[in-house]
Amino acid sequence: MRWKNTSTHYGAVTKMFHWLVFLIFANQYIVAFAMLGIEQHETALGGFRQGTLYNWHKSIGLIALLVILFRYTWRKTTRLPNWAETLTRTERRIIHWYERILYIAMFIMPISGYLYVMAGNYGVHFFSRVHLPNPIPQSEILAALARWTHIGTAWLILIVLAVHVGLVLKHQLIQRDGLLRRMLPFV
Ligand code: HEM
Numbered sequence: 001m002r003w004k005n006t007s008t009h010y011g012a013v014t015k016m017f018h019w020l021v022f023l024i025f026a027n028q029y030i031v032a033f034a035m036l037g038i039e040q041h042e043t044a045l046g047g048f049r050q051g052t053l054y055n056w057h058k059s060i061g062l063i064a065l066l067v068i069l070f071r072y073t074w075r076k077t078t079r080l081p082n083w084a085e086t087l088t089r090t091e092r093r094i095i096h097w098y099e100r101i102l103y104i105a106m107f108i109m110p111i112s113g114y115l116y117v118m119a120g121n122y123g124v125h126f127f128s129r130v131h132l133p134n135p136i137p138q139s140e141i142l143a144a145l146a147r148w149t150h151i152g153t154a155w156l157i158l159i160v161l162a163v164h165v166g167l168v169l170k171h172q173l174i175q176r177d178g179l180l181r182r183m184l185p186f187v
């Protein structure tokens with residue numbers, strides 16, 4: 001198994017980060033919509049109370065920031081494989097842009113979430129065990145700005161990901177050039 005990317009293949013570390021972030025984001029969206037869809041006394045996702053879901057979403061979200069920092073550092077310090085030959089020039093331009101947007105959005109999500117709950121004085125009860133210190137003075141304006149940034153970026157990510165996944169699936173299923181295999185683990 002190769003750890004690092006080569007000119008023709010993604011290595012194990014890049015693949016691990018790609019799919020770990022995918023799982024974390026899937027978790028964040030599912031838990032967010034569950035916690036926002038119920039009242040305080042109700043439960044969702046197999047019996048979890050709203051407060052527990054909020055604590056889980058905030059805690060995993062903060063861990064996501066660390067993972068994303070490592071991922072970005074890895075990306076900036078290792079080479080990328082050459083473009084897949086079957087990608088057209090327009091597709092390469094589109095990929096170039098959506099990768100930038102995705103990396104920026106990956107940072108905006110946890111940071112805006114943190115600013116929202118800290119400036120709004122809701123705090124973070126880390127995995128329902130430890131109350132994290134709040135270094136940010138209470139500010140209704142900052143909390144509102146951060147909240148709308150969090151919500152807006154969440155929807156932007158869904159749109160950009162639809163383009164990303166659509167492009168990969170078009171190559172995989174219509175052109176049948178095996179583009180997906182480049183990122184699959186154990187391949
Ligand atoms: C990778 C990180 C994160 C992702 C992908 C994510 C995703 C989401 C999504 C999809 C929503 C629902 C947005 C909507 O209403 O349409 C949401 C809401 C929320 N998130 Fe996050 N989140 C992340 C990190 C965080 C962090 C670190 C915190 C706080 C420490 C946080 C706190 C919240 C709160 C409080 C809400 C409810 C907002 C409201 O009242 O409408 N999130 N998040």
Ligand code: HEM
Nearest residue numbers: 014018021022025075084099102165168179180181182183
């Ligand atoms: C949270 C969800 C996702 C994010 C943020 C994301 C982001 C990225 C990024 C930034 C890259 C460039 C390589 C890198 O820097 O790691 C990439 C490559 C890739 N992604 Fe995703 N991705 C996501 C989900 C998916 C899904 C669901 C699929 C499967 C359909 C997929 C398939 C691929 C493939 C095949 C490549 C390699 C393309 C190439 O040959 O260069 N991704 N992704």
